[in-house]
Amino acid sequence: MKRHYATLLFFSFFQIFGVWSQDVQIFKVEDFDLKGKVKSCLVITDYGREFFEFNEEGILTKTITQYNDSDQDITDYRYSNGELLEKRMESYKNNVLDESTSMANFYTVDTVPTRKVVEKIISYDKQFLEKEEYQYNEDGKLVRIISSNTDGVDETTFEYTPYKNELTISTFTNGILEKSVRTSERKGPKGTQKVVLTKEYLDGEPNTAVEEVYGPEGKLLTQEDFLYDVGEKEFVSQKKLFYHYKDGVLQKVVTKTLNTEAVDEYIFQFDSHTPKNWVKKIITPDNTYTTRVIKYYPEEETPKEKTDH
Numbered sequence: 001m002k003r004h005y006a007t008l009l010f011f012s013f014f015q016i017f018g019v020w021s022q023d024v025q026i027f028k029v030e031d032f033d034l035k036g037k038v039k040s041c042l043v044i045t046d047y048g049r050e051f052f053e054f055n056e057e058g059i060l061t062k063t064i065t066q067y068n069d070s071d072q073d074i075t076d077y078r079y080s081n082g083e084l085l086e087k088r089m090e091s092y093k094n095n096v097l098d099e100s101t102s103m104a105n106f107y108t109v110d111t112v113p114t115r116k117v118v119e120k121i122i123s124y125d126k127q128f129l130e131k132e133e134y135q136y137n138e139d140g141k142l143v144r145i146i147s148s149n150t151d152g153v154d155e156t157t158f159e160y161t162p163y164k165n166e167l168t169i170s171t172f173t174n175g176i177l178e179k180s181v182r183t184s185e186r187k188g189p190k191g192t193q194k195v196v197l198t199k200e201y202l203d204g205e206p207n208t209a210v211e212e213v214y215g216p217e218g219k220l221l222t223q224e225d226f227l228y229d230v231g232e233k234e235f236v237s238q239k240k241l242f243y244h245y246k247d248g249v250l251q252k253v254v255t256k257t258l259n260t261e262a263v264d265e266y267i268f269q270f271d272s273h274t275p276k277n278w279v280k281k282i283i284t285p286d287n288t289y290t291t292r293v294i295k296y297y298p299e300e301e302t303p304k305e306k307t308d309h
Contacts, residue, residue: 023142024107024117024134026084029058035275037297044291056297070094083109090124099124114138176204191216199235209235219245274299 029038032052043050053062065073071093078086087105091098102124110116115136121129128150135144145156154174161168166184170177182197194214200207209226220243226235242254255262269280273296281290 024084024119026079026082027060029054029060031060034277034294036273036277037299038277039295039297041295042293044293046288083107097124100127103129115140177201188213188215193221194218206235217248219243219248219250 029035032041034041037056037058038054040054041052043052048068049064049066051062051064051066052060055061059077059079061077063073063075065075067073073089073091075087075089077084084107086107089103089105091101100123104122104124106120106122108118110118117134119132119134121131123129130147130149133144133146134142135146137143141158141160143158147154147156156178157172157175159170159172161170166182168180168182171179178201180199180201184195184197185192186195187193193216196212196214197209198212199209206228208228211222211224211226212220213222215221222240222242224240225238227238228234229236239255239257242256243250244252244254249268250266252266253264255264264286265284267282267284268278270276271279271294273294277292277294279292279294282288
């Protein structure tokens, strides 16, 4: 029954976040693997272009997804007092605005007695698409989303279960378990590692799982994909990826399955800005490439220290 009208950026959000969060989020420069006072970033690949624009506080204000010379999506974000107020996504096909697929998202925030955000989604041809009501508890954690559209009403609830050094967040849709994410810590050879185990369920039954291990600096070290074996009643590993870094920069990813092993090498070029950002990424042996054209706001100059003579 449930339909999602959130704007999914063509490729960048999936590359950066893996999945789209269900919470209302305000994206910042650092969420796009960027550093410093970035004004804009144009991402060029062999299958499209995407443009990101940020304000001086480092908050995302515009995206342009260019599919080809005549098809593009333009999304503008408006804020008020640090809250997302409005998001407009305009879809152009053959250089003409498509009002049926263009939409506006309007947000209202209420903090009494606890935080609540209401999102209304309306198409440019004045059709009501969906209403989302995000409810939070006293600790500011999202606990419920009530979605209503022409098909009916759905309720998504979130349960938070702490246990020793672990926290499990379980997602239920209309009372049926849909996903669980367990975050824990463990001692590694170079310090404390964060382990994130995400299990996906189908009609309440286990289906797939992914375990990600992050190092002390927050970099992904391994990712293991599992598929649930109904007969054995357990998750069975399908493949495991090993991420290797040099001086904090990704160098290669080794993918292992039961019978195969593949290696992807990563080559980066960086700009001369301080702090520096990568402007070209090449992945071999397929030789896929990504180029980034980055513009910056003027960096604030650090006052020179006075010296006594």
